Amino acid sequence: MSPLPVPRAEAVVDLAAIRHNVRRLAEHCGVAMMTVVKADGYGHGMVEVARAAREAGSAWLGVATIDEALALRAAGDTGRVLCWLTVPGEDHDAAITADVDVTAYSLAELAEVEAAVTRTGTPARLQLKIDTGLSRGGSTWDDWPALVEAARAGEVAGHWWVTGIWTHPASSDEPDDPANDSQEQVFRDALAVAEAAGLQPEVRHLANSAAAILRPSARFDLVRCGIASYGLDPAPGHTPDLGLVPAMTARATLAMVKDVAAGAGVSYGHTWVADRATTLGLVPVGYADGVPRHASNVASVGIAGRQRPVRGRVCMDQLVVDLDGDRPEPGTDVVLFGTGRDGAPTAQDWAEAAGTISYEIVTRFGGTRVTRTHVDSEAPA
Known part of the structure; x- marks a missing residue:
């Protein structure tokens, strides 16, 4: 079987961000x-x-x-x-x-x-x-x-x-x-x-x-x-901007796009029902991969330059997002959380959606089905 061109689900960790954060903290603390x-x-x-x-x-x-x-x-x-x-x-x-x-x-x-x-x-x-x-x-x-x-x-x-x-x-x-x-x-x-x-x-x-x-x-x-x-804020609402950079980007590959009619219920228990005809995207990660189920119907992911809200309950292996009529191709990159610089959510956004702290979001994301990839954005091309 040929390997996928990119992993189905991945935690990408930029080691340059770690070095940057450690240096900034040392400078600040002395x-x-x-x-x-x-x-x-x-x-x-x-x-x-x-x-x-x-x-x-x-x-x-x-x-x-x-x-x-x-x-x-x-x-x-x-x-x-x-x-x-x-x-x-x-x-x-x-x-x-x-x-x-x-x-x-x-x-x-x-x-x-x-x-x-x-x-x-x-x-x-x-x-x-x-x-x-x-x-x-x-x-x-x-x-x-x-x-x-x-x-x-x-x-x-x-x-x-x-x-x-x-x-x-x-x-x-x-x-x-x-x-x-x-x-x-x-x-x-x-x-x-x-x-x-x-x-x-x-x-x-x-x-x-x-x-x-x-x-x-x-x-x-x-x-x-x-x-x-x-690169995550230890005291949201109180911390000065030290220029810290989140080191982890959690991403997945969009698995499917489908049309649904107004009145369609989504995911277990139909906790979200479409109030209009729309398109939905299937993202192949769930609570078995560390995605908090408590963020159901509250969190968002980044797809094609926009934040797309999670609709219905997060499942063990997958979640569904509202594409609002757009039709990105299956295989499109999905950012669950990252630096926030590209407009996608951050780990802090997910923490607030789940009623927890960012520590839990990054520590839990992973497992046997999520590839961890280390990169170094400061390394020569």
């Missing part, structure tokens, strides 16, 4: 940059994004799991990598041997790291996380003094270097939320406790993308930029 590449680079391809971020000067990479960190090492990355999400029994041996910075939230995690150090004979690079109000991962305030004392004791014993202390904001995308001031103050207090215990970390970090852009006091020694590195 401190060291950690590019967060967890969850397969937010759906953009972890290894490829990591290489582009390094090329743009990112001193650190951030991932959630040890497996992700080890995949970066296997791909040849030798720079600083931080991981932060483990469960009891994780393979700290492999992380320590691979020179990955690991994070501890508790005395139990410290004990696991110490056991791994004993087995491998290799001191660990260790960071400590304090929960300052997100009520997610990290040490509680009550447990913090004991954690930093134990971390210092392990450092003196040669088990590890405490390379960082950090936390994560809850409401940085809402800059007027008083939680931002509260969390920053708790973090400063936690740093003071750690300093009193004798710890002198290499980096102190609080800011995610929104805080990095909007809150200079939260930048400390390092900022962790995830979604902004991919």
Whole structure:
């Protein structure tokens, strides 16, 4: 069977946009940059994004799991990598041997790291996380003094270097939320406790993308930029224009065009009924490919220079759009979301249509039926 001239469905990722975004964020923040590449680079391809971020000067990479960190090492990355999400029994041996910075939230995690150090004979690079109000991962305030004392004791014993202390904001995308001031103050207090215990970390970090852009006091020694590195707005309605460029364009190939009469119901449940004779286009992607079903009858796609509204429910494998009497040829390119420069929707548009955030739109789009293609718009022709 001959391959299709273009993929049926595709996520096209411009690595030049990643480099551009990382550079712009570093210029804006003025401190060291950690590019967060967890969850397969937010759906953009972890290894490829990591290489582009390094090329743009990112001193650190951030991932959630040890497996992700080890995949970066296997791909040849030798720079600083931080991981932060483990469960009891994780393979700290492999992380320590691979020179990955690991994070501890508790005395139990410290004990696991110490056991791994004993087995491998290799001191660990260790960071400590304090929960300052997100009520997610990290040490509680009550447990913090004991954690930093134990971390210092392990450092003196040669088990590890405490390379960082950090936390994560809850409401940085809402800059007027008083939680931002509260969390920053708790973090400063936690740093003071750690300093009193004798710890002198290499980096102190609080800011995610929104805080990095909007809150200079939260930048400390390092900022962790995830979604902004991919060119998407971390705080819609609040973020200044930094010239960030969305790196992913989600596209498909128009499968079919058909005429329907007024009164025709479209897709499951006939949640949209044509109020006039029109033409419909069949787009071969659906919720199995990460297209949010919640965007049914609200979102649009770009076809032939115009936004075409989704009609009826998004199905598992396909969706239907209203072509308003136009008849583009089957095989015409369909842009679900992209940079917005060509008038097509953006990931933020889809997020608003689905009642979610752009993180979810780009991270979910893909799967076994969607080809991911990396391009570099800065490369010589």
